[in-house]
Amino acid sequence: MDIEKILEENNVLKTGHFLLSSGLHSAKYFEKFRILENPELVVMFGKMIAEYYKNKGISIVCGPTTGGVIIAYEVARQMGLKCIFAESKPPEAGRVIRRGFTIPEGAKILVVDDILTTGGSIKETLDALKSFPGKVIGISVLIDRSSEAIKFNEMVPEAEFFACYKMAVKNYEPNNCSLCKVNIPLQAPGRGGKK
Numbered sequence: 001m002d003i004e005k006i007l008e009e010n011n012v013l014k015t016g017h018f019l020l021s022s023g024l025h026s027a028k029y030f031e032k033f034r035i036l037e038n039p040e041l042v043v044m045f046g047k048m049i050a051e052y053y054k055n056k057g058i059s060i061v062c063g064p065t066t067g068g069v070i071i072a073y074e075v076a077r078q079m080g081l082k083c084i085f086a087e088s089k090p091p092e093a094g095r096v097i098r099r100g101f102t103i104p105e106g107a108k109i110l111v112v113d114d115i116l117t118t119g120g121s122i123k124e125t126l127d128a129l130k131s132f133p134g135k136v137i138g139i140s141v142l143i144d145r146s147s148e149a150i151k152f153n154e155m156v157p158e159a160e161f162f163a164c165y166k167m168a169v170k171n172y173e174p175n176n177c178s179l180c181k182v183n184i185p186l187q188a189p190g191r192g193g194k195k
């Protein structure tokens with residue numbers, strides 16, 4: 001299966017000059033909502049993740065809001081498991097698991113998110129899980145676009161990582177961006193900016 005082609009055909013993977021939510025610039029951008037709005041694609045990626053973890057004894061799936069929940073829910077559906085989520089709690093930082101969600105003693109937890117860039121939302125989810133029983137044994141994402149290996153192992157030493165698709169994307173500081181230097185127009189996707 002040519003995932004890169006699927007991502008391009010569905011306007012998920014874009015090439016140009018983009019302002020990321022981190023403030024950095026990049027020549028590639030993944031518009032995750034072109035996946036999340038499409039149940040067929042969510043089912044397809046959910047299947048890759050469910051297949052990968054199918055013999056690992058997972059007992060519950062957990063994802064961070066907003067996009068992570070949609071993928072986590074589909075993975076849980078395919079694995080016949082329950083799905084819970086970790087939500088942000090503004091104005092405080094971090095995430096919290098509430099809504100009466102419980103995790104049984106000894107549960108093996110799979111954390112699922114949409115796109116891995118800095119690992120922030122997954123680390124917040126791992127933090128929120130600390131006050132619950134069970135052990136995180138898997139961390140999975142649709143797309144890993146991080147340019148360096150993100151270390152979750154310090155937090156969850158036994159967790160096995162799986163990404164449906166990986167592309168190491170170089171990010172530039174705005175004051176030292178090779179795309180700015182050649183005057184390619186900067187786009188701000190996901191901020192309601194220019195297309």
Ligand SMILES: [Zn+2]
Pocket residue numbers: 017025026172174177178179180181186
């Ligand atoms: Zn730039």
